[in-house]
Amino acid sequence: MQACKADPVLRRCAGTIPNEIGHLPRLEEFVLGGNNLSGLIPTSIFNMSIISMISLDSNQFSAFPSNPLKAPLPISFRNLSTLLETIELSNCSLRGYIPNDIGNLSSLTLIALDYNLLSGTIPTSVGRLHNLQDIMQLDLSSNSLIGPLSEEKEKGESCNRDYLLASTSMEKSFIPRTSKCECATNGFTESSLLGDGGFGSVYKGTLSDGMEVAIKVFNLQLEGAFASFDTECEMLSNIIRHRNLIKVISCCSQIDFKALVLNYMPNGSLDKWLYFQNFSLDILQRLNILIDVASALEYLHHGYETPIVHCDLKPSNILLDDDMGAHVADFGIAKLLGGGDSMTRTMTLATIGYMAPEYGMEGMVTRRGDVYSFGIVVMETFTRRKPTDEIFAGEMSLKQWVANSLDAGAIVKVVDATLLGIEEDHDFVSKRECLSSVMRLAVGCSAESPEERVNMQEALATLKKIKIKFLKDVGGGVEQPSSSRIRIF
Incomplete structure (x- = not known):
C-alpha cells in the first residue's frame, strides 16, 4: 500500500490515500492535513456513516476533471454522513465547480475550500447551511468563483440573517455586524473581559447556538491599532488552517469598530x-x-x-x-x-x-x-x-x-x-x-x-x-x- 510513507526530514506523509480507508465504519475523524499526499481523494471516505470531521488541507491531490467548468468538484456531497460537521480542503489544488447538493449537509459547522482552483458560480444551496449562521466558518476565498453568496428561502421562512458580504482582505464569505459581537459578550462587560492585549481587549462571548468564542476588539484610539488589525487580517488570509494556530472564525470591520472572532481557548495562556x-x-x-x-x-x-x-x-x-x-x-x-x-x-x-x-x-x-x-x-x-x-x-x-x-x-x-x-x-x-x-x-x-x-x-x-x-x-x-x-x- 502506497499511502502514508513518512518523509524522514519533514515528518510528513506522502503518497496516496488507499480507497480501503472507507472500510473503517467507526471512524469519527479523518485528519491528514499538512502532508504531501497526491492522487484521488477516495470516494469511500464520504460514505462512512458516523464521520464528523474530514480534514485534508494543504495537500496536492492531482486527479482533476478535464474541463473544470463543466465538471463538479471531485467530491460527492450527496452521500456524506449527516453527522459531518467539518470539511477542511484548503490548499489542495482542487478544480471544478461546487455542486448544488452541498446544501444537503445539514450538520455542517465548518467548510473550508479556500486556496484551490475552483470555478463557476457559488450555488444558492449554500444558504441552506444554517449551522454556519453564527459560526461563520465558510471560506471560499482565493478561488475563481463568481456571483454573490445568496441565501435560499425555505418554505415559510424569511431571510433575515444579520450578515454582510465581507470586503476585507480576509475574503471571508460573511462577517457579523457589531451588534452580534455586543450580544455575544453582553455588551462587552467587565465580567466577560479575558484580558488586554497590545492594541485592544479580548472578551469571552457566547453565540446564539451556544458556541463559546473569544472576541478581540481593537482600541482604535491607540496608534497602530488600524495597522495591527489589517496585518492580522492579511496574515490570516495567507495562513491555511493548522491545528496549532488559533482559528479565526470571522472578522468585523467597520469605520468605528474592528474585531476578530476567535476560537475560545478554555485553558488560557x-x-x-x-x-x-x-x-x-x-x-x-x-x-x-x-x-x-x-x-x-x-x-x-x-x-x-x-x-x-x-x-x-x-x-x-x-x-x-x-x-x-x-x-x-x-x-x-x-x-x-x-x-x-x-x-x-x-x-x-x-x-x-x-x-x-x-x-x-x-x-x-x-x-x-x-x-x-x-x-x-x-x-x-x-x-x-x-x-x-x-x-x-x-x-x-x-x-x-x-x-x-x-x-x-x-x-x-x-x-x-x-x-x-x-x-x-x-x-x-x-x-x-x-x-x-x-x-x-x-x-x-x-x-x-x-x-x-x-x-x-x-x-x-x-x-x-x-x-x-x-x-x-x-x-x-x-x-x-x-x-x-x-x-x-
Whole structure:
C-alpha cells in the first residue's frame, strides 16, 4: 500500500490515500492535513456513516476533471454522513465547480475550500447551511468563483440573517455586524473581559447556538491599532488552517469598530500555567506544548509558499485548548517574507527579552528571529523565569544563565524545582537528561548569530526525539491516542 510513507526530514506523509480507508465504519475523524499526499481523494471516505470531521488541507491531490467548468468538484456531497460537521480542503489544488447538493449537509459547522482552483458560480444551496449562521466558518476565498453568496428561502421562512458580504482582505464569505459581537459578550462587560492585549481587549462571548468564542476588539484610539488589525487580517488570509494556530472564525470591520472572532481557548495562556498560583505543568505536558508551538512555527516558516514570521512569540501568545493543546495566537506584527531565506525590515518593536538581537538593533525580520524567540520560550517554560526577571542584570541573561548551567553540569540548579523531585527518585536521572537535552536545543535556537541557529524543522524533529526517549526511559512506552482518530503529524 502506497499511502502514508513518512518523509524522514519533514515528518510528513506522502503518497496516496488507499480507497480501503472507507472500510473503517467507526471512524469519527479523518485528519491528514499538512502532508504531501497526491492522487484521488477516495470516494469511500464520504460514505462512512458516523464521520464528523474530514480534514485534508494543504495537500496536492492531482486527479482533476478535464474541463473544470463543466465538471463538479471531485467530491460527492450527496452521500456524506449527516453527522459531518467539518470539511477542511484548503490548499489542495482542487478544480471544478461546487455542486448544488452541498446544501444537503445539514450538520455542517465548518467548510473550508479556500486556496484551490475552483470555478463557476457559488450555488444558492449554500444558504441552506444554517449551522454556519453564527459560526461563520465558510471560506471560499482565493478561488475563481463568481456571483454573490445568496441565501435560499425555505418554505415559510424569511431571510433575515444579520450578515454582510465581507470586503476585507480576509475574503471571508460573511462577517457579523457589531451588534452580534455586543450580544455575544453582553455588551462587552467587565465580567466577560479575558484580558488586554497590545492594541485592544479580548472578551469571552457566547453565540446564539451556544458556541463559546473569544472576541478581540481593537482600541482604535491607540496608534497602530488600524495597522495591527489589517496585518492580522492579511496574515490570516495567507495562513491555511493548522491545528496549532488559533482559528479565526470571522472578522468585523467597520469605520468605528474592528474585531476578530476567535476560537475560545478554555485553558488560557501558557503564561498563566507557568506563573499563576495553583497551576502547574509536568515535564511531558511542557514538552507537548512546545512540540505544538514548534509545529505551528514550522508550518508558518516552511509549510506554505510564502513564509510568515510571527515576530512576537511569548507565553502569553500561546493559548491552550480543553485538551491542553497549544495554539499560537496574535499576528498583529507578523510579516510575510518573499520566500526562501529572504528577510525584511520593520520599525515595529517586539517584546523585550524575546526578540532576536538583529531584530532589536536593525529591525531585521527573518525566520531565524522566530527561532530565537522560541528558544527563549523553551528556557522560560522549563525554568519558570521570564527573560526580564530581576535576577538577570548586567551581562547575565536567561540565555547565559542556562548556557552556563549546561557547561557546568548544573542543570538541576536552573530548571523549575517541581519537575525533578529528589535524587533518590527512580526517574530522577531520566528527567535530568531530558531537561538537559531540551535546554541544549533552546541554547541552539537562541544563538547570537542567526546563521548559528537551527531552523524550526530541526527544532521540531529534535523535540519529538527527546519526547520519545523520555517516554521510553520513564514509562517504557508511548502515549496512546484518546479517541477514534487518524492523525498524522
